[in-house]
Amino acid sequence: MMETSARLLRLLSLLQAHRDWSGADLADRLDVTARTVRRDVGRLRALGYPVHASPGTGGGYRLGVGAEMPPLLLDDDEAVAVAVGLRTAASQGIEGIGESSVRALAKLEQVLPNRLRRRVGALNAVTVPMLRGPQTSTVDPEVLTELAHLCRDGERLRCEYRDHEGNVTRRTVEPHRLVCTEHRWYLVAWDLDRDDWRTFRVDRVTPRPPHGPRFAPRTPPAHDLAVYVSEGVSRRTYAEQALVRLLVPLPEAAARISPSTGTLEAESATSCLLRTGAGSLDVMVVHVLLLGLDFEVLQPAELTEYLSSARDRLSRALQRPGPAHGPGRAPRTPDGAGRTPGTRSGSGGAG
Structure with missing residues (x-):
């Protein structure tokens, strides 16, 4: 006959393997009496396993759903x-x-x-995962x-x-x-x-x-190490740092801005604050514009000057006449694909 601890593990394995067991079947599998099965079921319950019992000739034992997560037994394939x-x-x-x-x-x-x-x-x-977005x-x-x-x-x-x-x-x-x-x-x-x-x-x-x-x-x-790391990778390691008010609610901004881009803080029902960093203010301008959200610069004041300079360059570029296009030829997009502005390619975006 098995020792009690080994028998309990075997009983637990049987209960996890099938939904319902009769007391007689369990006793036969474990080579013990029905009374021993009842005692072992009580031991499992004391350890936190929710073993349900139903009386009568058609009754038996079933491993149910408990309030806490008890240890599990896994066979080789499951492990x-x-x-x-x-x-x-x-x-x-x-x-x-x-x-x-x-x-x-x-x-x-x-x-x-x-x-x-x-x-x-x-x-x-030999397994190659297909990931959503780039694997950095x-x-x-x-x-x-x-x-x-x-x-x-x-x-x-x-x-x-x-x-x-x-x-x-x-x-x-x-x-x-x-x-x-x-x-x-x-x-x-x-x-x-x-x-x-x-x-x-x-x-x-x-x-x-x-x-x-x-x-x-x-x-x-820090108490919150996730915030600590986010601040480190998005701000502390960069020469230039900025504080920007985003004119959208926090959940909308969080859906578009990753923790490695910056840290977000709720300000009102319609706005939130973004703290972020970049290697230079020129890069910061591009970084903020590519967020695709309306914003206001709070710090530093120099970033506003760089934005004004970028706005002037863009205005001059848009005022210059574009190259002439041949009859029936669509203007070429920056990627050279020759698509009409506003159309989308068949491939997905950068994610």
């Missing part, structure tokens, strides 16, 4: 399917579930047998899970980091949290060499174990 799905969600940074998928993947891969690891690796190696960076799920373990365990990370100019440096940091925005992952960590908090793009991190030692957690740089 592989879940791991592949989590890796896909993690590497693509799917909005709303990216960080959760990395935590779940770290837990699953910690106990995944080697034979199943090989199956997961083979499936990911590729993140190795194994790096993500390694960083997740270090954040969880409070263990120092030794790595090489490549900056935006391609320069590679050796870093030793105390990892705190992983933050996902769109298709990019960032690591918020305390940089021991610079004695300050830093944000690292995960696709530029190459771990160089052995890691460690463990460290005592520090007070994080």
Whole structure:
């Protein structure tokens, strides 16, 4: 006869495999008495599993919906399917579930047998995802899970980091949290060499174990790390910063402006504030215009002057006579396709 703990796991597996079980069938499968089945069902209930029982000759047991999420048992195929799905969600940074998928993947891969690891690796190696919009960076799920373990365990990370100019440096940091925005992952960590908090793009991190030692957690740089990272990638790293009032409600602006473009703040029912950055005020002009929203510049005052200069150049360009076109020939668009203004090509936009 199986030990109680092993028998409980077997009973749970049976209840998850089929919707309804009679007490006699469960007793036969487990090689115990019906009374033992009733006691084991009570133990599962005490652990948080909602096992429902119906009396009578046609009654039995059924695993129901509970108020909390209890542990699940997965067979080999189910474990592989879940791991592949989590890796896909993690590497693509799917909005709303990216960080959760990395935590779940770290837990699953910690106990995944080697034979199943090989199956997961083979499936990911031959799978090509079709993404909505451009994939700006590729993140190795194994790096993500390694960083997740270090954040969880409070263990120092030794790595090489490549900056935006391609320069590679050796870093030793105390990892705190992983933050996902769109298709990019960032690591918020305390940089021991610079004695300050830093944000690292995960696709530029190459771990160089052995890691460690463990460290005592520090007070994080902000209560909301998603906002902290958004401000860092959209403003703090740029030479020029601006504050712009957008003349649309916050939800409408948020639907068009990504966290990597800037941070949004509600101002009224019909307007919101955008804080953003750019390498120069010339670039800022283009950046703001391409938002496609009506706006007012609040800071800096120099940005208004650059906008006026751009307006004058555009006015002069529009006043100049255009090139003559031959009979029946449509004017050429900037991409040289020769389409009539206002028409659309068959391909999708930039997204």
